[in-house]
Amino acid sequence: MGKNTGTEFILPVLLVTAFCSANVEIRVGIPDVSRPWDEARTYCQEKYVDLVTWDIVDSDWLVQEFGGSGDFWIGLHKEPEKDTWKWINVKTGKGLTGEDVSGNGNWGNLDLLSGDCGTFVLERKSWFRQECSRPLQFICYGDNLVLVTENKTWEDALSHCRKMSTPSQRYDLLSLTSPASAYVRDKISRATSEEVWMGLRFLGDEWWWSDGAELANKEMLPACPSRWERCGTMSKNHKENWITRDCSEKRNFICYHKSTA
Incomplete structure (x- = not known):
């Protein structure tokens, strides 16, 4: 697992996206617990805002700040009954949103694994699919x-x-x-x-x-x-x-x- 697990970083939204005031801060954390994807999301929604997505936090910043290695749940999920992958809808807290990211260059080799939930491997800076029932650590984001x-x-x-x-x-x-x-x-x-x-x-x-x-x-x-x-x-x-x-x-x-x- 990542060397900085159980810790969190706070940064102005301005450093992550291009549309907010310095009064708005994003809090990113990797809790020191492991959960299946659904339970991981529930944990994030209860203690933060949601599982992290790349619409909220830049992946390069995440690797730089947390370092280490490990496979972590993120807010990425395969659409039911379809062979497409999308980010979770953090606006409503339910469902998926945005364009299909299945062909995004951040993916690892999809043929190596199976599963309908997405992870981020820190040392490879890539997304992978995993079985949603597998207990893994996860990355949450919150705000102030x-x-x-x-x-x-x-x-x-x-x-x-x-x-x-x-x-x-x-x-x-x-x-x-x-x-x-x-x-x-x-x-x-x-x-x-x-x-x-x-x-x-x-x-x-x-x-x-x-x-x-x-x-x-x-x-x-x-x-x-x-x-x-x-x-x-x-x-x-x-x-x-x-x-x-x-x-x-x-x-x-x-x-x-x-x-x-």
Whole structure:
């Protein structure tokens, strides 16, 4: 097994993908346990977010950081009744998504093994198929985001996030550098409201983030908003800009946390 098993790394999403704020972090870990594929995924969903996929984490980074050797479950599965392989759907937590990756150059020799679940062999930097019932270690990913599916006003949402803070972790409404955040938009897809509150607020003739950061792209928002639309949301479907809303309206919201150490 890999030499760094039972450990994890935390990195800004910006290092792994190209679409997020530095406030969003990805946590990657190899738990020091072995499970069949289905149980491994359940473990990841309970303690992290899901099994890792290459849409979330770069495989070269993974090899560099974890090193060692070993065969680990990842979020790759053969489609039932078909001879195609796809990544798991981390947006919904169920099923498969994306294009068929059966011909991807990352595969090892498919004829050497059988099985409907995918593994990653660190020392060979390749994917292999294995019988899903085989107990193996596995690679999970998590993040520092919390989607709250309760409807609250902006002020109450801010208070809710901050009350989750601990001596080691500070919570706040999420601040972003860009509204075109595919990772965060996927994260809020399970919200029960069409839009979710962000940490965006108009105060003292300026737009600010609730964590104290000044808004970088002020041209995206009205310079003199209506007194009724001075708080910002992100939509699950509208991808271009943040949306200004009445702060007294009630909707879901998304928090983030950072270490205070």
